[in-house]
Amino acid sequence: MCDCKRTALLLIGLDRERDIHPFSLSPPSLVRGCIIDREQLHFLSVPEEGWEIYSSAQDADGKCICTVVAPAQNMCNRDPRSRQLRQLMEKVQNISQSMEVLDLRTYRDLQYVRNTESLMKVVDGKLKVASENPRSLNPKGFQELKDKVTQLLPLLPVLEQYKTDAKMILRLREEVRNLSLVLMAIQEEMGAYDYEELRQRVLLLETRLHSCMQKLGCGKLTGVSNPITVRASGSRFGSWMTDTMIPSSDNRVWSMDGYFKGRRVLEYRTMNDFMKGQNFVQHLLPHPWAGTGHVVYNGSLYYNKYQSNIIIKYHFRSRSVLVQRSLSGAGYNNTFPYSWGGSSDIDLMADENGLWAVYTTIPNAGNIVISRLEPQSLEVLQTWDTGFPKRSAGESFMICGTLYVTNSHLAGAKIYFAYYTNTSSYEYTDIPFHNQYSHISMMDYNPRERVLYTWNNGHQVLYNVTLFQVIKTSGD
Incomplete structure (x- = not known):
C-alpha cells in the first residue's frame, strides 16, 4: 500500500518519529519514488503546513506514486484573516498619525493660550471696572480696551479648532473600540497562534524550501516560463550573462553588444545597475570576438576569437588572457553558424x-x-556527435549535461531536440516558449540561478525553467 500522507510529511520534515528534512520542492520532483507536483500552489489542507495529497497509485515497478501539492510561498497573504489584519494595521497607523497631528496642534495652541493668559486677565480687570463704574470708561480707556479685545480675536479660530478636534477624538475612540472587537474575534478564531507567530512559521518554511532548492540535483527540462524582460539596450545582436560558478553574493552582470569584431565588455555591479545602465566598468579585450556564444565561468570570460577557431580565456580581475587554444577542426567565420548566422560557429x-x-x-x-x-x-576532455544539423538550429544550451536545441530563432520557436551526453542518446522534444521579440541571437543557461539568459532583438530577457528531478535518498 502507498502511504502518500507519510511521504508528504517526510518531504516537508514533519515526521514526528524522526527528524527528516525535505529533499525537494521543485516542480515536479520524484522523492522516494513519489512525484511531488508544485504546478498549482494553494494554501491547502495538510493541517500543519498547508500540504495536500491529491492521489496515489503504483507504477509498473511497484513504486509508490503520489501527487502532492505544496503550499504557495507567503501563505498568509492568501489567508482572509491576513487581509483583515493588514486592514487593521493600516487603521492603527492612520489613528496613530491622527493622534500625532492632534498632539502637535494641541501643544501649539496651548502655548498660544498661555501666552495670551496675561492679556485676558487685563481685559477681564478693565471690564470689571467698566461694569462697576461706567463713567470711569473715557474715550481713551475705551480705545485701549478695544485694542486688547482685538488682540484676543485670534483665539476664536483656536477654540473652533478645539471643537473640531473634540469630534475627531470621539471618532477615534469609536474606531479603537471597533478595532479591539475585531482583534478579539480574530484571536479567538486563530486560537493559540497570533499573526506574528504564523508569519514566522511561514518564513521558516520558505527558508527550508529555498534550502531544498539549493540542494537539488540535475533534472530533465520539462518547461520554460513566460519571458521576463530585464532591459532593452544595444543592437539587435549581443549577449549578456552572470557568472555561472561564483557565489551568489557576487551579482555582477556582463554585457557584450554585437556579434563580430567587438572588444568592449561592460561589467555592472548588480542586476539593478544593469537594468538602470549605471555603475559599470569597461573591459577592452586584447582580441575581438566572433558570435554571441560567450560565457563567464569562475571569474573569466571564455569567447571565440574573431576569424579563427581559437578559444580565449580572459581573466577579469587581472585584465589579461590566461590561455588560448584552437578548437581542432571547428568551423568558423560563418562556416557552420546557427540559422540566424552572426558568426555563431x-x-x-x-x-x-x-x-x-x-x-x-x-x-x-x-x-x-x-x-x-x-x-x-x-583541452577537450570528451566529444559527442549529436547528428543534428547546426544550420537547422536556432540556438542551444546545456542543462545537466544535456544539450537542448531550438528549431528556430524566430517567432514560434520551440525546444525541439535534446542530446544526453551521459547516455550518448537523443530524443525529439516539444517544449514551447514565448519568443516575445521574434529574433533570438543568444540563449544560455545559468546553473547557479537556474534561468535562461537570452538576447532577443535588442532586449535582454530571462526565462525560468522547470526541471523533472529524480532525488535518491540514502535508503534507496
Missing part, C-alpha cells in the same frame, strides 16, 4: 557539469558536436 556554455563548446566540423558534415572542456587549459 562556436558556442561556449556552462552547466552543472562544467564548461562546454558546441560547434561543428567538416568531418561531422555540419552536425552539432559537443565537447567538454577543461576550464584551466581548454
